[in-house]
Amino acid sequence: MPILPTLLGLSSQKVCNTPVCHQIAETLKHDVDFNLDPCQDFYAFTCGGWIPSAVLPPDQSQVSIISNLDNKHVETIHRILEGSFEDLARRSSHSSLWNDPEIDRANFALVKNYYNSCMDQAALDRLGSAPVYPSLVDILNYTDLTDALLKLVDNANHALVRFTIGTDDKEPSKNRIWIDIGHFMAPSKSNYKDQPFVEKYKERLFNLMHAIIGPGVDLANPDVASTLARTKFQLLTTEQLHTAIDRFILVEMFLADTTLEAEDALNPALSYNPITVNSLEEKYPVLDWRRILATMVPDPSFIPEEVLVTAISYLENLTTWLQTTHDIDALLHDYFLVRHAYIKAPLMSEKINLLYSAINDDLFSGVNKLSPLWKRCTEQVSADFGPLTGRYYIMENFGGEDERLALLNFLDGIHDSWRSNLPKLDWLDKQTLEYAMLKLSKITRQAGYSIKSPDVRSPSSLRDYYDGLAMNAAAYYENVESVYRWSYSELLDKLLKPVDKDEWEMSPQTVNAYYTPTANQMVVTAGISAPPYYLPEAPDYLNYGALGVVAAHEITHAFDNDGRLYNGDGELKNWWTNETLQKFNDKTQCFIDQYSKFVEKNDKGEEQHLNGKLTLSENLADNGGIAVSYAAYQAVAKVKPQETLPGINLTPDQLFFINLGRAWCTKATPASIMNQIQTDPHSTSRARVNGMVQNLEAFAQVFKCPVNSPMNPQTKCKVW
Numbered sequence: 001m002p003i004l005p006t007l008l009g010l011s012s013q014k015v016c017n018t019p020v021c022h023q024i025a026e027t028l029k030h031d032v033d034f035n036l037d038p039c040q041d042f043y044a045f046t047c048g049g050w051i052p053s054a055v056l057p058p059d060q061s062q063v064s065i066i067s068n069l070d071n072k073h074v075e076t077i078h079r080i081l082e083g084s085f086e087d088l089a090r091r092s093s094h095s096s097l098w099n100d101p102e103i104d105r106a107n108f109a110l111v112k113n114y115y116n117s118c119m120d121q122a123a124l125d126r127l128g129s130a131p132v133y134p135s136l137v138d139i140l141n142y143t144d145l146t147d148a149l150l151k152l153v154d155n156a157n158h159a160l161v162r163f164t165i166g167t168d169d170k171e172p173s174k175n176r177i178w179i180d181i182g183h184f185m186a187p188s189k190s191n192y193k194d195q196p197f198v199e200k201y202k203e204r205l206f207n208l209m210h211a212i213i214g215p216g217v218d219l220a221n222p223d224v225a226s227t228l229a230r231t232k233f234q235l236l237t238t239e240q241l242h243t244a245i246d247r248f249i250l251v252e253m254f255l256a257d258t259t260l261e262a263e264d265a266l267n268p269a270l271s272y273n274p275i276t277v278n279s280l281e282e283k284y285p286v287l288d289w290r291r292i293l294a295t296m297v298p299d300p301s302f303i304p305e306e307v308l309v310t311a312i313s314y315l316e317n318l319t320t321w322l323q324t325t326h327d328i329d330a331l332l333h334d335y336f337l338v339r340h341a342y343i344k345a346p347l348m349s350e351k352i353n354l355l356y357s358a359i360n361d362d363l364f365s366g367v368n369k370l371s372p373l374w375k376r377c378t379e380q381v382s383a384d385f386g387p388l389t390g391r392y393y394i395m396e397n398f399g400g401e402d403e404r405l406a407l408l409n410f411l412d413g414i415h416d417s418w419r420s421n422l423p424k425l426d427w428l429d430k431q432t433l434e435y436a437m438l439k440l441s442k443i444t445r446q447a448g449y450s451i452k453s454p455d456v457r458s459p460s461s462l463r464d465y466y467d468g469l470a471m472n473a474a475a476y477y478e479n480v481e482s483v484y485r486w487s488y489s490e491l492l493d494k495l496l497k498p499v500d501k502d503e504w505e506m507s508p509q510t511v512n513a514y515y516t517p518t519a520n521q522m523v524v525t526a527g528i529s530a531p532p533y534y535l536p537e538a539p540d541y542l543n544y545g546a547l548g549v550v551a552a553h554e555i556t557h558a559f560d561n562d563g564r565l566y567n568g569d570g571e572l573k574n575w576w577t578n579e580t581l582q583k584f585n586d587k588t589q590c591f592i593d594q595y596s597k598f599v600e601k602n603d604k605g606e607e608q609h610l611n612g613k614l615t616l617s618e619n620l621a622d623n624g625g626i627a628v629s630y631a632a633y634q635a636v637a638k639v640k641p642q643e644t645l646p647g648i649n650l651t652p653d654q655l656f657f658i659n660l661g662r663a664w665c666t667k668a669t670p671a672s673i674m675n676q677i678q679t680d681p682h683s684t685s686r687a688r689v690n691g692m693v694q695n696l697e698a699f700a701q702v703f704k705c706p707v708n709s710p711m712n713p714q715t716k717c718k719v720w
C-alpha cells in the first residue's frame with residue numbers, strides 16, 4: 001500500500017523552490033520507492049527506485065552512491081591528466097589555491113609523465129613480460145631466508161613478514177618499527193578451505209604463470225628474448241609450473257590458517273606486543289632479525305632494543321612451520337617465484353593483465369571484465385600521487401579555502417552536538433563521563449585537504465614533498481618501482497622523527513573519512529563532501545542526514561569498543577572505571593546480537609549471517625553517528641526554519657532519514673558481499689541503514705512506525 005497518504009499534512013510547511021532543491025527532489029523521486037512501507041524495510045524504501053535502475057558495470061564488484069561519486073572524481077582526474085598544464089590553468093586559475101604556476105607546472109609534469117607511461121599500451125605490449133625477469137633472477141639468487149626477504153622488500157614485495165614503521169600506541173608521538181604478518185592473496189582466509197575455489201585459483205594461476213614464467217612466454221618478442229638471454233632466467237616446464245603453483249598454494253594455506261580471525265586482528269589490545277630484539281633472536285631464530293632491522297635504520301647503532309609485533313602467535317607458528325615442514329626450501333623458492341610474478345603482472349601487457357584479472361577480479365570479487373586502461377592508470381596515479389592529484393582535483397571540483405573553512409565549521413557543529421549528547425547518557429559514572437568529555441574536547445578536526453604535510457595549497461610544499469622523485473613518460477615499470485622506493489624510504493625516514501599528525505592517511509579526492517585513535521583526530525575529505533552527502537546550498541536536513549552522520553560516526557570511533565581503549569592524548573591507556581566498563585560491555589552485546597541477525601545471500605542463494613563481533617566498532621559508530629547528527633540537525637532546525645522539497649510530501653525530519661538511507665544504496669556481486677561479510681568491519685548497506693533506524697526512537701516517531709514493526713522493535717540498542 002502506498003505510504004504517501006499517511007505522511008501527508010504538510011500544507012503549512014514552506015517549500016524550497018531553488019533550482020538545487022528542484023533537482024534534488026527529482027533525484028529523490030527516482031531513488032526512493034514511495035510505494036513501499038518505510039516501517040517494514042527502510043533500506044528497501046529509500047533505495048527501492050535506485051537499486052533496480054542501477055547498472056552494475058562489468059568491471060566493478062559493486063555500484064553504489066559512493067562508487068558513483070568515486071567514479072565522478074576519477075573522471076575529473078582523468079580529464080586533468082589527459083589535458084595540458086595550460087588546460088588546467090584555464091579551468092582552475094580562478095581558485096584561491098592557484099599560485100606559483102611555474103613550480104606547479106613542474107609538479108604537473110610528474111603526474112602527467114607517470115600517467116602517459118601507464119597509458120602507453122603499445123610499449124607495455126611490446127615489453128610483455130620482459131621487465132620482471134631481472135628482479136626475479138635477483139630475488140631467486142638468495143643465500144638464505146633473510147636475504148630472500150630483503151631482496152623481496154627491495155622489489156616491493158613484502159612476503160612472509162612485513163616490516164614497517166608506525167605509531168607506538170602507548171607513546172603516540174613516537175614512531176617505532178613494527179613487525180606484521182605476511183599476507184595471502186585471496187580476499188579471506190575462509191577461501192582456502194573452499195575446495196572448488198582453490199581448484200579454480202590453481203587453474204587460473206597456472207594460466208597466468210604459463211604466460212610469464214612458463215611455456216607460454218612469447219619468445220618471438222625481441223625484448224622478452226633478449227632479457228631472458230641477458231638475465232639467464234630459466235623458464236619453467238608445464239610440470240614444473242604445476243609443482244610451483246601447488247607449493248605456492250601450500251604456503252598461502254599456511255598463511256591463511258595462521259592469520260588471526262578478522263575481529264581479533266582489529267583489536268588494538270591484542271595487536272600491540274613489544275618484544276626485545278634479543279628475544280626475537282632467541283625465540284624465532286629462523287630469521288636474522290638484526291640484519292633485517294639494520295636495513296631500516298641509517299646505521300646499525302640505530303637498531304632499537306625493542307620492536308612492536310602485531311601477532312606473536314604468527315611468529316610462533318611461522319617459526320615452527322619453517323623448522324618442521326618437509327622440503328621447506330623448495331616450497332619457499334617456488335612461493336617467492338610465483339608470488340613475485342603474480343604481483344608484477346598488472347604492470348605487464350594487456351594479455352597478461354587479462355589473465356591476472358581472471359583471478360583478481362573474476363575469481364576474487366565476481367567481476368568479469370578488466371577496467372579500461374584509462375581508469376586503471378588514473379586510479380594508479382591518483383593513489384601514488386594523492387596530495388598532488390588532490391590539489392588539481394580540489395581546484396577543479398571543490399573550490400579552495402572558503403569551502404574548506406565552511407566544511408570545518410560544519411564539523412564543529414557535529415562536534416558540539418556530541419558534547420551536548422554526552423552528559424545525557426546516564427550509564428556513565430561521574431569519573432568516566434568527565435574523562436570522556438576531556439577526550440572529546442581534545443579531538444582535532446581536519447577537512448577537505450591537508451594544509452601541512454604536504455600543504456596542498458602550495459606548489460612549493462608539494463615539490464618538497466616529492467623531492468627526489470622523477471617520472472619518465474616512456475618507462476611505466478620503472479616509474480612504479482621509483483614510486484615504491486621513494487615511498488619506502490620516506491617511510492623509513494619516519495623512524496627518527498616524531499609522528500606527524502598533519503600527514504593524512506587518505507588523499508583529498510578519496511570518498512571517505514576517518515578517525516585516528518593515536519592522534520585523536522578525525523579527517524573528512526573533500527571527496528566525500530560532495531552531493532548527495534553534502535552541498536552547502538542544499539537544505540540542512542540533507543547535509544546532516546548524510547555527511548553529518550558520517551562525521552558523527554568518525555567522532556564515535558573515539559568511543560567504540562576499540563577507540564575507547566585510547567585516552568585523549570592518543571595513548572593506549574585505560575580511563576574507564578570497572579563499573580562503567582561493565583555497563584559498556586553489556587550494552588555492546590545488544591549490538592552484537594542485533595547485527596548477527598542480519599543476513600545476505602551468497603551466489604547459491606543461501607543465507608549468510610553478518611558477524612556482529614567483527615562489525616561491532618563500525619555499528620557503534622553508525623549508531624552514535626545517527627543519534628548525534630540528528631540532534632545537531634534538530635538544534636539547527638530550531639533556529640532556522642526548514643523548507644521542504646518541491647513535489648515531495650515528506651517532512652524535513654523524514655528527509656533527514658531518507659538522505660541517510662540513500663547515501664548507502666548499493667548493488668553488488670554476491671562474491672563481493674560474501675567477502676565483505678568475512679573480512680570487512682563495516683556491515684552491509686542494508687544492515688547499516690536498517691540497524692541504525694531500528695535503534696533510534698526518533699525515526700519511529702517521524703515515520704509513525706507501529707511498535708514491533710520491523711523498523712521499530714521494542715528492544716533498542718544504544719550506547720552513545
Ligand SMILES: [Zn+2]
Nearest residue numbers: 553557618621
Ligand atoms: Zn567507521
